[in-house]
Amino acid sequence: MNYTTVGVDIAKNVMQMHWIDPDTGEVVNRSIKRTAFLEHFVNRTPCLIGMEACGGAQHWARALTKMGHQVKLMPAKFVKAFNIGNKNDPADTRAIWMAAQMPRKSVAVKTEGQQAVLAMHRMRQQLVKFRTMQINSLRGLLTEYGEVMGKARSALNKAIPDVLARLSERLPAMLIDTLREQWKGLTKLDEQIVEIERRLQTWMKEDKASRAIAQIPGVGLLSATAAVATMGDPGSFKSGREFAAWLGLVPGQTGTGGKVQLLGISKRGDTYLRTLLIHGARSVLCNTKQPGIWLEQLKKRRPLKVAAVALANKMARIIWAILAHDRPYSKDHVSIKPA
Structure with missing residues (x-):
């Protein structure tokens, strides 16, 4: 289905919208009162609505999703790259409209x-x-x-x-x-x-999901509840690696001319959950009595802080696998890729 993309810049009292009319090709940049915002979308055909993931965005995203629209929440840092020139409401809304059409992992809409x-x-x-x-x-x-x-x-x-x-x-x-x-x-x-x-x-x-991932070594009360609430729908991630990258637990990259250099962790995504997972991984490294072969070799090859981030990355992948496939945690589980 072809969705008409609508960029929305939400605010306390006045919402700014930007879209291109599919019939006439007219560029529309219109402001609307907060009280009439939902009424505007009630009778519209389903749209792809792009918004910055800021205060109140989750509320509007839930309301618009119930009407049959598709909502894409984006970090403000990602939208900023599309705002060229002066900063005002029409320019910001046009930047949101452009960013909504770019392929990028969106912020999960939470219940x-x-x-x-x-x-x-x-x-x-x-x-x-x-x-x-x-x-x-x-x-x-x-x-x-x-x-x-x-x-x-x-x-x-x-x-x-x-x-x-x-x-x-x-x-x-x-x-x-x-x-x-x-x-x-x-x-x-x-x-x-x-x-x-x-x-x-x-x-x-x-909560069944929180209890399931709390069985993972290094995942306690805070990590389990925060992970379930932050992730939203596990099906929105293609793999555990994508979830770990979304949390900023993968190396950043820089390079040119075909030469790519890996840096430290990117620190993108949710800082709070990433911090909890790294603290939990550090606790496992320092206190576990049965670390396993992978963890023992990792501690020999890498410094403690690097090993903690690597283990936190693995924990994030396990969390996604448990929630996405609805299976209990198994210490001896071996992942086998399909042929």
């Missing part, structure tokens, strides 16, 4: 349940960030008064009661009370993080 899980991950990540900032802030403030403590959280908890007791003899009470409140606030952040992890654990018990 509301998958997006809810990712929202839990984002909130947990933010709380961990706040906790780290709070610890560093306390250590830095106390250093100004000659009190130096170790970096670990345990070192802070062990030393700060005596530190505050000593400083209370020569510093204002208002400062000592505020420092003590900030220190006790760390416990509240711990409780919120634990509560989010408990809710994710409950969700994983009810």
Whole structure:
């Protein structure tokens, strides 16, 4: 079926659209109010709608897909290459329209349940960030008064009661009370993080896909739930290698004149999930008692960090294979290519 390609630049109040009328060949670049956006596509024949994967794009993609349209979400970095000249809404929409017609892996359209899980991950990540900032802030403030403590959280908890007791003899009470409140606030952040992890654990018990990939060594609660929610539909990837490349776990390339040089990992795709997989791979490298022949040889040939990325790449491929083929994890499974 030949789809009419429509580029859409979404915003808070006004949407900009760009397409070419298939009957007259007229180039249409039109703005439309947010409230009338879905009404515009209700009676249109199915279209290929290209949008940047930005805030609100998943909501509009789900709504347009229900109407029978095909939606292609693209990273803003990919669309930027097609915007030549000044930056304004019509130019941005024309760039989106052009990018939608180029062959490239699109961002998966997620269900509301998958997006809810990712929202839990984002909130947990933010709380961990706040906790780290709070610890560093306390250590830095106390250093100004000659009190130096170790970096670990345990070192802070062990030393700060005596530190505050000593400083209370020569510093204002208002400062000592505020420092003590900030220190006790760390416990509240711990409780919120634990509560989010408990809710994710409950969700994983009810989700078959998350339970299946959690059996992979190095894949725990966070990695399993984030992988299922981030991937969306496993069938949208042709192979495990494509999924690993989508996460940025493959080498970047540079070259000319037929000579191609491999660089470090490309770091494209989802930074959060890639980080979780690499941390899990590092844990396997350092703690596993039965590494297997492949892993033992890899550790001998490559540095630890390179081996961790290679193992994370393999873990990503296994995750895709389990979800795409709906089979349980098997440590002794041997992949056989069809003849």
